[in-house]
Amino acid sequence: MKKRTLTKATKDNFATIAMIVVLYAAVTIAAQAGLINSHLGGLLVPLCVYATMAVSLNLVVGILGELSLGHAGFMCVGAFSAAFFSKVTEASMNTFPRFFLAILVGGIVAGIFGFLIGIPVLRLNGDYLAIVTLAFGEIIKNIMNVLYVGKVGNSIRFSLDSSAAMDMDEMIINGPQGITGTPYDATFTVGFIILLISVIVVLNLVNSRSGRAIMAIRDNRIAAESVGIRVTRYKMLAFTLSAVIAGCAGALYAHNLASLIATPARFGYNMSILFLVFVVLGGIGSTRGSIIAAVILTLIPEVLRFIGDYRMLIYAVIMIVMMIVNWNPKSRAFIEAHNPFRKKEKEVQ
């Protein structure tokens, strides 16, 4: 009888999932033991958000092979729709089902946006695609800053002009003031679950027939097309799924903030680029690497807090040096040659 062994890909996936679970367990135990101060504790949910965003963007950049510079836009859509849902249903629902549905709403709305934006965007190639995603991200941020939604009696009205345009009884989305008073539902555990589910979904996709089709498109679009892979369909699949994950991350993010405002610092292109940094630094295409990079890069500014004003400067220097060391052909060869942990690849007969 043939002995069933796990394939390399399966082992790798288990390693990734195990890493997340171990990290979660370690943080939870440390929190129980009182080793985590309030400052670090406040970082736990954003950490999950950023790691999930890294997983989401890695699907587009690493696996689909298209550069997206507007992922913060999807996160913004998810955040606002989920916070909106929570505000509307706050009085009528319990915490658990409400937050669950809010995350779902965030994911679905962001997914719809991803689908609609994907139709025009995915027709373009390379840097043109990148700039159009950046443009969409900025448009979303800009519109969120002028959107007023309020309640009049039992109906909901919206305006792009000002809150005074209609006398609303209660403002829900108040233009540049955003949404205030979203319930604090986000916890580290929920963040962990969202991250875990996104990772499982993405890893399963990568190792499926669709995933292989997506990677074939990345490696050579024309060849993939000529063997009958439906390029547009698979591109849309990856892009929409990525938007859904980003929307869920946004929903989590929104429920961790006292006031949700579409500021450039939170949802602008800077943020999209930061997510891209996670993906590239973690090794393009590697889900595990993206998560590790997201965690490290979020923690570095905190670790560097003791050097005060210089910390962001040092952060920038670390970023440049890490990129050069990781990607320069000579330094890469040097690391390969001197790495004692290097896995010895066995010759396959």
Add this chain to the structure above:
Amino acid sequence: MVSFITNLINGLSLGSIYAIIAIGYTMVYGIAKMLNFAHGDIIMVGAYIAFTVITTLSLPVGLGILFAVGGCLLFGIAIEKIAYKPLRKAGSPLAVLITAIGVSYFLENMALLIFGSDPKIFSSVVPFQTVAAGPFVIPGTTLISIVVSLILVTALQLFINKTKPGQAMLAVSQDRDAASLMGISVNGTISLTFAIGSAMAGVAGVLLCSAYPSLSPYTGAMPGIKAFVAAVLGGIGSIPGAMIGGLVLGIIEILARTYISSQLSDAIVFSVLIIVLLVKPTGLMGKVIQEKV
């Protein structure tokens, strides 16, 4: 009607500043095949140098401009040598893109450390306030921006088409390996491109802050992105394209701000880009490159 034409002229002025920045973007893209996200921050560096020389040291304006342009030029060359050159053979264009973002963070935070986060009031370098021409009263900075950008673009076109280093730049942008076989120094040419692009960013910084006198470490970021959009709009890699893209963008921005909504002007600018790219996927003047199997 008069106010419409005045707005049009203001748009032309903002557009010509965008054009100067966009040309730097497009040149670097054409030759080094990289999106230099730090380009916008070079504008800010130039403006701070001019501010220091003119306001803090109270030296003549001409000297301030000279130092700003020279300083940006040196910064551009140094950044290319230190941060981008080691990654030229990295295999992934994303690697150098991220490094450019690192450089951008570095410049912003350096300015933050040296000058603080409070905005500085930049005194205009243009000696005359306004120029009256019939019913139109045009601010001096507006006029100077348009004139300077026209001179720079003409000079650059002449340089590229009529001189040997300019021809070398064209050759490197078309085929780097073939150019190096013809005895062209690829490294030298790339340095030259960064030098010219950054010097132009320095000029843009001085002009931008003369027109909009508030100077902070993040002054360059948004104009940088807009100029990037302008470069793509015109067809990235093409210098006339960058010029046209910049002007179109500036005019649309000012008109949208005046006649539609001041808050939505950015969204409108970006929507125009999307529409243009959907109709003409390589920008207004971009070449269509046929994919070969």
